[in-house]
Amino acid sequence: GENVEQHPSTLSVQEGDSAVIKCTYSDSASNYFPWYKQELGKRPQLIIDIRSNVGEKKDQRIAVTLNKTAKHFSLHITETQPEDSAVYFCAARSRSGYSTLTFGKGTMLLVSP
């Protein structure tokens, strides 16, 4: 099955700096890669996603890049704000079975004012 590795596990930045979170996946057949933001005690919220036919996608301060050859994808947050502080999960969807998402272990992002 799919295996998703996510790094770093924690990331501390100053307000205004950029933050980058990286994930690798194992199944070359995976074709959908969403990113979720989870604040403490709350539900994960989809913040951006990318499909395997696209190399990059941007939504305001958030961007995701995908390298299919290397099987890795990254989340980029620019001009970070304290409210960006949360745990971020990457995920990959395999085409096999019920197309379940496999999640990375998460990155706790702390943005200091």
Add this chain to the structure above:
Amino acid sequence: GAVVSQHPSRVICKSGTSVKIECRSLDFQATTMFWYRQFPKQSLMLMATSNEGSKATYEQGVEKDKFLINHASLTLSTLTVTSAHPEDSSFYICSARDRRTNEKLFFGSGTQLSVL
């Protein structure tokens, strides 16, 4: 975006009792719903995949007789933790896949289960 409602948000029960958790898609039909367990500061661990009108598919190591899943309609799935024990205490969260896109996953707000 689509809304997934999960109830209850928090439940405390005695050891040996059963607890039912509901997951509803409010404004879309979900042919597939997923149940996860999340320990503090850890990732989402998939427990089972629930398809409307058929038996749930459980992940390896998850006891299907202990975690009963019913997906009776396109908008409702339930997870029943039977004969709960303290080690079952955890944050349980459901998600539903929008039938229209068959791709995007939306999460419920989660249920914090504490078994005394």
